[in-house]
Amino acid sequence: MKKLGILLGLALLVAQAGSVSAKSLEDVLKEKGVITEEDYKEIQKSSQIKYKPGGGLNFATADGKFGISIGASYQVRYTFLDGDDVNKPATDPDYSKFELRRIKLLFNGHAYSPDLTYKMNINFANFNSGSTANNGPMEEVWLNYRLMNEVQFRLGQDKVQFGRQWITSSTAQQFVDASIVTSAFVPGYDTGAMIHGKIAGGIFNYNIAGYGGVGQNTWRSKTDNAFSARLTANPLGEVKYSESDVEYSKKPLVSIGADYFRDTLSNTAGTTGTLETNQLSFLKSSGGWYGVGKGTSKFTTGEKIDFNTCGADAVFKWLGFSATGEYFFAQAEGQTSGKKMRAQGFYAQAGYFVIPKTLELAYRYSYLDPDRDASRNLWTENAVGASWYVNSTHNLKVQADYTNIHKQAGLISTTAGTQPTDDNQVRFQVQMVF
Numbered sequence: 001m002k003k004l005g006i007l008l009g010l011a012l013l014v015a016q017a018g019s020v021s022a023k024s025l026e027d028v029l030k031e032k033g034v035i036t037e038e039d040y041k042e043i044q045k046s047s048q049i050k051y052k053p054g055g056g057l058n059f060a061t062a063d064g065k066f067g068i069s070i071g072a073s074y075q076v077r078y079t080f081l082d083g084d085d086v087n088k089p090a091t092d093p094d095y096s097k098f099e100l101r102r103i104k105l106l107f108n109g110h111a112y113s114p115d116l117t118y119k120m121n122i123n124f125a126n127f128n129s130g131s132t133a134n135n136g137p138m139e140e141v142w143l144n145y146r147l148m149n150e151v152q153f154r155l156g157q158d159k160v161q162f163g164r165q166w167i168t169s170s171t172a173q174q175f176v177d178a179s180i181v182t183s184a185f186v187p188g189y190d191t192g193a194m195i196h197g198k199i200a201g202g203i204f205n206y207n208i209a210g211y212g213g214v215g216q217n218t219w220r221s222k223t224d225n226a227f228s229a230r231l232t233a234n235p236l237g238e239v240k241y242s243e244s245d246v247e248y249s250k251k252p253l254v255s256i257g258a259d260y261f262r263d264t265l266s267n268t269a270g271t272t273g274t275l276e277t278n279q280l281s282f283l284k285s286s287g288g289w290y291g292v293g294k295g296t297s298k299f300t301t302g303e304k305i306d307f308n309t310c311g312a313d314a315v316f317k318w319l320g321f322s323a324t325g326e327y328f329f330a331q332a333e334g335q336t337s338g339k340k341m342r343a344q345g346f347y348a349q350a351g352y353f354v355i356p357k358t359l360e361l362a363y364r365y366s367y368l369d370p371d372r373d374a375s376r377n378l379w380t381e382n383a384v385g386a387s388w389y390v391n392s393t394h395n396l397k398v399q400a401d402y403t404n405i406h407k408q409a410g411l412i413s414t415t416a417g418t419q420p421t422d423d424n425q426v427r428f429q430v431q432m433v434f
Contacts, residue, residue, distance in 0.1 A: 067109045076431075123137050163186040207231075210226070224265075252316070267304070321350070343369060357392040362385045366381040403424070403425045
């Protein structure tokens with residue numbers, strides 16, 4: 001009868017518990033005096049099915065050896081672009097677009113031991129067969145073994161740990177999407193092996209990894225693999241990979257990071273010098289520094305090209321204010337011709353909660369030079385944004401931003417491209433994570 005009473009109490013308070021979504025039902029019952037401390041401990045011990053807002057539905061075996069969380073995230077977006085009249089209509093058209101930007105099913109948990117964890121993300125938006133910006137729906141798919149906090153091993157497909165904004169989940173970003181600079185330089189997803197860890201409780205974090213080097217859901221059959229390394233320092237305490245200070249940090253938080261990435265790709269197909277078919281997404285995308293700089297024409301068809309990219313980042317958070325910045329430098333060098341192509345870029349952004357944990361305003365400046373040895377080819381963006389955190393977390397969020405996109409004449413592929421262009425972009429996005 002006692003357990004029956006507890007279950008009835010749970011049912012009666014479901015509606016009330018929904019308004020305090022950060023707490024479990026048993027927490028609410030305990031606070032309201034419906035159950036005793038002993039009842040609370042009994043429920044905690046016996047309950048094998050729980051829900052955590054933003055963390056999905058959690059299932060676990062009684063012995064704790066196996067557990068899985070199943071969740072999802074939605075990003076539904078509208079974009080309006082007013083292109084500059086200089087290059088209309090062929091190369092710079094206006095558009096009004098609705099899209100399912102990211103629709104993900106999220107699995108993570110542990111098996112046989114809490115130290116052996118796994119993750120699998122499936123992005124249904126990538127099923128679009130007409131898209132060239134991705135290589136299928138599987139994104140993060142890995143196994144991780146924790147020997148100790150300082151030494152962990154990961155095997156599988158993951159985000160290459162390069163660039164703070166790239167590592168940060170798209171659901172935890174300050175603007176509707178990442179900066180053009182991040183999109184240009186980060187390597188994307190790849191399959192490989194990594195050793196990583198947290199030292200001194202997260203004051204220092206490190207990642208050292210080797211990858212196939214040909215990107216998402218593709219497997220390399222050559223010996224030219226990729227290598228990456230990242231080191232971060234958090235002198236005032238660990239800083240989450242979340243751009244906004246929605247937690248309203250009571251003390252100042254600072255994080256400083258540095259990255260390195262190296263890969264070798266073959267300049268193989270056709271007279272235009274396009275890269276091998278299975279290449280990293282940032283190199284083949286229209287926003288990538290190598291593609292924007294039109295660097296393929298510099299190198300001999302068929303030669304191998306070595307890519308080296310470095311990055312540095314810094315973060316500050318305190319009482320609802322946050323500031324983030326990253327700088328990237330990249331170089332491509334032909335092994336046969338010895339020719340080089342260099343690029344650099346940075347972004348800086350800041351935000352502040354004008355209504356604590358609810359309404360944030362933000363500004364971002366982005367600068368991309370995809371070919372430092374070419375003239376009139378800079379790409380800059382000025383963006384302002386607003387985010388409404390419906391339940392004071394990233395889990396339910398409405399965002400809007402406006403961006404002025406300035407491109408110099410060297411980036412414009414048109415007979416009218418002797419003048420720079422200024423495009424104006426407006427985006428709205430609704431996000432839900434559960």
